[in-house]
Amino acid sequence: MAKRTGIEVSIAVSDAVKLVNADVIAAYPITPQTHIVEHLAELVANGELDAEFIPVESEHSAMSACLGSAAVGARTFTASAGQGLELMHEVLYVASAMRLPIVMAVANRALSAPLSVWGDHSDAMAVRDTGWIQIFVENGQEAVDNVICAFHIAEDKRVLLPVMIHLDGFHLSHMIEPMFLPEQSQVDRFLPPNQYPLPLNPDKPVTMGDFAPPIIYTEAKWAQEQNLRASKETILECWCSFAEIFQRSYSPVESYHSEGAKTLLLTMGSFSETAMVAVDNLRAAGQDVGLIKLRLWRPFPFEELRQAVRGAEVLIVLDRALSVGGPGGPVCSEIKAALYNETKKPKIVSFVGGLGGRDITVAGFENIITRGIKLAKTKSKREFEIFGVRE
Amino acid sequence: MEKFSVYVPRLTTKKEKFAPGHRACIGCGEALAVRLACKALGNNMIVVNATGCMEIVASQLPYTTWRTPWIHTLFENTAAVASGIESGLKAMKRKGTGPTQDIVVVAIAGDGGTSDIGLQALSGALERGHNFLYLCFDNEAYMNTGIQRSSATPFGASTTTSPAGKMSTGQFTWKKNMPAIVAAHNIPYLATASPSYPFDLMEKVAKGAATPGPAYIHIYSVCPVGWRCASDLAVKLGRLVVETGIFPLYEVENGKYKMSIEPPQLKPVKDYLKLQGRFRHLSDDTINMIQERVRREYYNLVEKAKNGR
Numbered sequence: 001m002a003k004r005t006g007i008e009v010s011i012a013v014s015d016a017v018k019l020v021n022a023d024v025i026a027a028y029p030i031t032p033q034t035h036i037v038e039h040l041a042e043l044v045a046n047g048e049l050d051a052e053f054i055p056v057e058s059e060h061s062a063m064s065a066c067l068g069s070a071a072v073g074a075r076t077f078t079a080s081a082g083q084g085l086e087l088m089h090e091v092l093y094v095a096s097a098m099r100l101p102i103v104m105a106v107a108n109r110a111l112s113a114p115l116s117v118w119g120d121h122s123d124a125m126a127v128r129d130t131g132w133i134q135i136f137v138e139n140g141q142e143a144v145d146n147v148i149c150a151f152h153i154a155e156d157k158r159v160l161l162p163v164m165i166h167l168d169g170f171h172l173s174h175m176i177e178p179m180f181l182p183e184q185s186q187v188d189r190f191l192p193p194n195q196y197p198l199p200l201n202p203d204k205p206v207t208m209g210d211f212a213p214p215i216i217y218t219e220a221k222w223a224q225e226q227n228l229r230a231s232k233e234t235i236l237e238c239w240c241s242f243a244e245i246f247q248r249s250y251s252p253v254e255s256y257h258s259e260g261a262k263t264l265l266l267t268m269g270s271f272s273e274t275a276m277v278a279v280d281n282l283r284a285a286g287q288d289v290g291l292i293k294l295r296l297w298r299p300f301p302f303e304e305l306r307q308a309v310r311g312a313e314v315l316i317v318l319d320r321a322l323s324v325g326g327p328g329g330p331v332c333s334e335i336k337a338a339l340y341n342e343t344k345k346p347k348i349v350s351f352v353g354g355l356g357g358r359d360i361t362v363a364g365f366e367n368i369i370t371r372g373i374k375l376a377k378t379k380s381k382r383e384f385e386i387f388g389v390r391e
Numbered sequence: 392m393e394k395f396s397v398y399v400p401r402l403t404t405k406k407e408k409f410a411p412g413h414r415a416c417i418g419c420g421e422a423l424a425v426r427l428a429c430k431a432l433g434n435n436m437i438v439v440n441a442t443g444c445m446e447i448v449a450s451q452l453p454y455t456t457w458r459t460p461w462i463h464t465l466f467e468n469t470a471a472v473a474s475g476i477e478s479g480l481k482a483m484k485r486k487g488t489g490p491t492q493d494i495v496v497v498a499i500a501g502d503g504g505t506s507d508i509g510l511q512a513l514s515g516a517l518e519r520g521h522n523f524l525y526l527c528f529d530n531e532a533y534m535n536t537g538i539q540r541s542s543a544t545p546f547g548a549s550t551t552t553s554p555a556g557k558m559s560t561g562q563f564t565w566k567k568n569m570p571a572i573v574a575a576h577n578i579p580y581l582a583t584a585s586p587s588y589p590f591d592l593m594e595k596v597a598k599g600a601a602t603p604g605p606a607y608i609h610i611y612s613v614c615p616v617g618w619r620c621a622s623d624l625a626v627k628l629g630r631l632v633v634e635t636g637i638f639p640l641y642e643v644e645n646g647k648y649k650m651s652i653e654p655p656q657l658k659p660v661k662d663y664l665k666l667q668g669r670f671r672h673l674s675d676d677t678i679n680m681i682q683e684r685v686r687r688e689y690y691n692l693v694e695k696a697k698n699g700r
Contacts, residue, residue, distance in 0.1 A: 205459050
């Protein structure tokens, strides 16, 4: 049985990459992702992980090197954040459309300007449509478990898609948390070797990355859409077999005291833990509130989400990113879209908060819920509110 | 040599890794150079292709011209993708999970993909010392997008973004010396080549592929469409460019310069320029200025080769 120990989340993520015995790590340093790749470089330097560490000259090259590595069938990992993820942007689309199973940890960070090394979800939202499977984790244990699961999902022959694990920069990446680090034997039992079906190999030449004329481009995109959508079944399967071995289970949408609750708050990432305490406090004070945590961001879990909010009267969505000049929070937009055609649906209130590393405390979440309930009744003229902003 | 045409084909393989049937323009010097390079590379190779002419003419879902493993992803990242391929193969070979044979990783890109947008990725890959061969097929402008100037476009050439006009003599900058930039990375092998000297080109490609660590070959590639010249001139121009000293053929092996061909006397650059529409607006004064610079740079290079470095 694995032992529960205190460990920095970034270090634990790199240890997970060691446990899956990755072949290639290509990475460029960017705060707050640095501890992950520093520790991986150390593991390789000490011979604890037999891998090639490519210290590339930019994130664009980091992801490009990952394309090459995955295309020859090597188990491939990288990590990035904020501006780095943005510099990778065009390469991300290629990774998914060419069905290259790469795993990337993203220590979520705000986007410039003004420069901010601190956390929010602006970087994640900017890469929403890149075709990657995207999972948000809320604590160190989830980060470790889901990095291991990510390889299982990505390399599954029915999937063959890259996977991003989003963990909040600093608020999660730099925390020291108690967690169970899986045993090597458990991981070996759980994760089969990577057997990419058609790697670049002179024994059996393949052409990868042809251009597509209009007569076939649409079909290529449709195939990709089918592929990403269908991956949800494999993700659920993977989490199931993970639970069998590790006794920890995950689902696309998680609920906390939401059964029959009139008011629901929806959060993503590490803020969910703080929000849980706020929900406890409000329930102790007699309020009928619950929490929904959206873990699987892509493919979007429409059914699970609709199920989770069924019966609620008010749904308050907290976004950690701002769609400037648009409807406010990008997550809230998607939630609204997912529920629009439902005959019975809650009133939806959009908050944006926690930008550029600004903390939201337990009291903050209590305020958000109370204010949200009020806004749902009074009909604000605003599309959304930025929580705690000095106007 | 008697019966030259009978014996020469026996000196090289008949196998074409770059198969006929692709859609390169008539008289394309680059397709010729790619075909020759492939003959020199053999069976155990993986080609990484930047976006550009060779990618467009040789791929189109669901067809391919490549009889060898081939990958194209983006424009500026060819050297980085090659880094990943080389590292992946290396790790898997060491761990006993991948191919056991030695595979040559060949990155190919045009002049724009090399000396402009792909310069950073190339510099990074050279500096890190990956074991790969980079071939730059230089047709001196962005031909695939419609003849826009690049930093490799020669002075005075009229392109769609450096047009000659009342206030312009065409390209106003001198061709970026890409081989010199590569040489500054102190890689083990660097060469220039022209398909008009096919055996020299093939020898250099084979040598580059056999070199442990990074190797770079800068290959002159005539583009009749972009240069506005007759489509039967690719081979002739490929010789003239060497004979005038505009594009000298040389090698830099472990820092040591060596001329491949030294014409006893340089031909005037005018012989080369006058065959191409892109230079036809140039005045005698401008041509003299070009002549002066070509001569100076050529003899600087010859001097370097004499001293070895």
